[in-house]
Amino acid sequence: KAGVTQTPRYLIKTRGQQVTLSCSPISGHRSVSWYQQTPGQGLQFLFEYFSETQRNKGNFPGRFSGRQFSNSRSEMNVSTLELGDSALYLCASSSMILSVGELFFGEGSRLTVL
Amino acid sequence: ELKVEQNPLFLSMQEGKNYTIYCNYSTTSDRLYWYRQDPGKSLESLFVLLSNGAVKQEGRLMASLDTKARLSTLHITAAVHDLSATYFCAVDEGGGADGLTFGKGTHLIIQP
Numbered sequence: 001k002a003g004v005t006q007t008p009r010y011l012i013k014t015r016g017q018q019v020t021l022s023c024s025p026i027s028g029h030r031s032v033s034w035y036q037q038t039p040g041q042g043l044q045f046l047f048e049y050f051s052e053t054q055r056n057k058g059n060f061p062g063r064f065s066g067r068q069f070s071n072s073r074s075e076m077n078v079s080t081l082e083l084g085d086s087a088l089y090l091c092a093s094s095s096m097i098l099s100v101g102e103l104f105f106g107e108g109s110r111l112t113v114l
Numbered sequence: 115e116l117k118v119e120q121n122p123l124f125l126s127m128q129e130g131k132n133y134t135i136y137c138n139y140s141t142t143s144d145r146l147y148w149y150r151q152d153p154g155k156s157l158e159s160l161f162v163l164l165s166n167g168a169v170k171q172e173g174r175l176m177a178s179l180d181t182k183a184r185l186s187t188l189h190i191t192a193a194v195h196d197l198s199a200t201y202f203c204a205v206d207e208g209g210g211a212d213g214l215t216f217g218k219g220t221h222l223i224i225q226p
Contacts, residue, residue: 033213033214035213035214035216042216042217042218042219043202043204043214043216044216045213045214045215046213047213048213056213058213090156090157092157102147102159102162103147103157103159103214104159105149105156105157105158105159106156107155107156108156
């Protein structure tokens, strides 16, 4: 059974650019959530999608957005990149809504902003 | 605001020894998760604890949850080098309103 797949794995951008990250959940999972991991702030919740609807969002500026498609695949977008956006972005899927289900994480997309 | 505190944050121990990692959280919750992360890798789910008094064991690792004390422990028995990793606990405040709140992680090094 394939796990959570994230693309791209590594990318380098410059300040002011935008980036789109993709996540394909485990087959049959309808909940996808995103987390940002940095050495200073640790793991922080970005948002969660279930059945194409954003259920909740963490404390991040509006430059961070996402969406989920009918096949449960999800994308997140960061516009007007800042140096502080350099991080490992992790996607997780669950068979149930976040509050109940176990999360399965992908390998992450490591973003470097120069 | 939910706070999740792990201690210790760094731990170096020898193979064969026992040790416990503690996870304290600041709000009522009966959903707690433990994850393992190897360097450069993603998070691997270890345990899901969904009620007061829950205890789960897998190999040399055992996790427990005391919701009244707002405390979870991850106990390592007779540590082996392969258990070297960073261990995170995470709490769901309920309803998924804010996703999971993670502790800062315990960086565990087990020396032969």
